[in-house]
Amino acid sequence: MNKPVKFVSWNVNGLRACIGKGFIEQFQQFDADFFCLQEIKLQAGQIELDLGPDYVQYWNYAEKKGYSGTAIFTKHQPLSVWYGIEENAEPEGRIITLEYDDFYLITVYTPNAKRDLSRLDYRLEWEQRFADYADKLKSKKPVIICGDLNVAHLDIDVKNAKSNKGNSGFTDEERSCMTALQQRGFIDSFRHLYPEIEDRFTWWSFMPKVRERNIGWRIDYFLVSEQLKHSIAEATIEDHVMGSDHCPVTLTLQLG
Template sequence: MKVVSWNVNGIRACVNKGFLDFFNDIDADIFCIQESKCQEGQIELPLEGYYQYWNYALKKGYSGTAIFTKREPLFVSYGVGDNDSEDEGRIISLEFEKYYVVNVYTPNAKRTLERLEERLLWEDEIRDYLTQLNKQKPVIYCGDLNVAHQEIDLKNAKTNKGNSGFTEEERGKMTDLLNAGFIDSYRYLYPSKEGAYSWWSYMSKVRERNIGWRIDYVIVSENIKDAIIDAEIHHSILGSDHCPVSLDIDEGKITVE
């Protein structure tokens, strides 16, 4: 089974920059997008063979997520816990027979860290939510998580310490999540691989010089780590300031305890 996650930074713009070519070529079983930046009815994607689930932000042209899946889920939710909605369209969860898929676009703390406190509360809520799901069946958690967890996960770690996406608080929340029974699939397979980034600034020559951050993840429950086949960062795929990330996993090895 192949799971793909991509912050498209505006699905309507990305479609004009090759989105459907990549979508068709990768042939994912589950394809998650973040930052769709559209409202209901503003785009129709011809994704034959896929069920489509969208979560739109109330604010036009802002945030938003979607999941495209070949298999119809048992249940779909659009919030955390008992709250089945949230204004910014940042989360979609699908329940399948043997696992959950949770697609998230994590709030940015902002350049001046004005949203850091709100971001940390979000992290606590998401961790509690994922932990509760994990007690029922394994979880595949993916999306733009807006944090470079370790120094290896961005080009200029020293000069970015304390900046949004690389504060001790945000990195600590990622550590807390992983310690709660989850695995960063890419680092599980490639713990020391450098230069593996999924986001680059639009500033001139930054992407060409690979001055980037790894802030897009596919995270899975620790008890299904042996089902991981491969994890990949598709750095050559353009169309957004992020590139897609993917996970190949042996669905036959996923068991519900």
């Protein structure tokens, strides 16, 4: 595998809509080794994506039409591919895991607790299963987790922390799940490099002028297991890239 290795993750909030807003051009500009998507909102056969001969495509579609779903486009043929957590299936299309000689790559779209928190209990149970799964893989080789984890972990990860406390994505329970994942040895690559930087967000509401005023949340991450900490060369938030209510985030690892 060529080194350094570049990873991109982007919740596109509907890939077909994002393609109409310049996705292919952005994809080409990134020229990543691994390009991971969440919330593709597609079914099999609804799109033919020509990314050229360099990329292998892996898709995990949700059973429900126009909902959730993930994908990974990569220049590197994996040893194995797994969809889901315990079983090699995921009805909401939320997870893809690729295995390589030196690491596992997981792209994930974590369930939203919903505005009224009606799905919080499901979310917390899902978080526990996911953490156990990632931990099990980590016992074999290093793990890279990327995606929309649907939580702002620290106060500086949301614009108005005080008024947002208790809201979906910023409840004590959801934030504790991220803390617990990090306590298992998964490092937030962006905060590792930039522990105190503020006003760097990855998601903005569609409400008028919210993105222009940068009233956002940082809920998209690259987490790496402890073994890869010293391989982190760069982690960026590409908040100038439009096309979705989320922006892409990147990770560059110096492997080998």
